[in-house]
Amino acid sequence: MKFNLLVPFLLLIICSVAFGQEKRNTATVEKGLIKVSIMYPYAEGKTFNMEYYETRHMPMVAGFLGTNLVKYTIEKGLSSGIPNQPLPFMAIGTFYVKSLSDYQAAIAPNRDAIRADFPNYTNISPVILVSEVVK
Amino acid sequence: MKFNLLVPFLLLIICSVAFGQEKRNTATVEKGLIKVSIMYPYAEGKTFNMEYYETRHMPMVAGFLGTNLVKYTIEKGLSSGIPNQPLPFMAIGTFYVKSLSDYQAAIAPNRDAIRADFPNYTNISPVILVSEVVK
Numbered sequence: 001m002k003f004n005l006l007v008p009f010l011l012l013i014i015c016s017v018a019f020g021q022e023k024r025n026t027a028t029v030e031k032g033l034i035k036v037s038i039m040y041p042y043a044e045g046k047t048f049n050m051e052y053y054e055t056r057h058m059p060m061v062a063g064f065l066g067t068n069l070v071k072y073t074i075e076k077g078l079s080s081g082i083p084n085q086p087l088p089f090m091a092i093g094t095f096y097v098k099s100l101s102d103y104q105a106a107i108a109p110n111r112d113a114i115r116a117d118f119p120n121y122t123n124i125s126p127v128i129l130v131s132e133v134v135k
Numbered sequence: 136m137k138f139n140l141l142v143p144f145l146l147l148i149i150c151s152v153a154f155g156q157e158k159r160n161t162a163t164v165e166k167g168l169i170k171v172s173i174m175y176p177y178a179e180g181k182t183f184n185m186e187y188y189e190t191r192h193m194p195m196v197a198g199f200l201g202t203n204l205v206k207y208t209i210e211k212g213l214s215s216g217i218p219n220q221p222l223p224f225m226a227i228g229t230f231y232v233k234s235l236s237d238y239q240a241a242i243a244p245n246r247d248a249i250r251a252d253f254p255n256y257t258n259i260s261p262v263i264l265v266s267e268v269v270k
Contacts, residue, residue, distance in 0.1 A: 081263025128216025
């Protein structure tokens, strides 16, 4: 009698764990997503406050993007991969979104607020690349 | 009697599914990894064969990197994110590795083979950024 209850209960646990795993895997598929990469070129005299960027600026912009945003990443430039060449970028922030037009529509009304925050962490004018994840 | 066998069996399934999920999540943690990004700047007259790059060049280089390679990605440049500015990069290939020195040690003896393959897909001299995943 006790086992009659236990078996369906265990089956329920198996199903929920397996289903949870499937959902998580779907969320990490990046192929086909649009990347908007904000790239900060290195040059003499240029500064970049990574702590402010990570804790204030990027969360603010991410907050404008809603469910269109799949994830965002931040990387810190260390060096050029080619000996004796200067560091190409001090930092890159990247938004992975489902729709470029939705991204543009979400950013447009907030552009002034985003730009006004630039001097709080950098004196660099960024290069922005829109690309598609191939693999 | 039948249930006495079934319950431990179901528990075993739960454990293996849950353990499999944990392993998978660990594999997707990128923070702290080193990225080596090979970036192909766009300019008039420059060409890039994405099909060759994806099916031949990148798998060849990835094959040199062994277990140091966590994953690699390929993206195709679509446009600048700033109106009226040229496309910054036609393509970017990125290796996510645990150790930069292991990456360099693995690439060094294969540099000539890698360079000899460039003309098969592009006439662009790439920029290479070494960076650290912050988030």
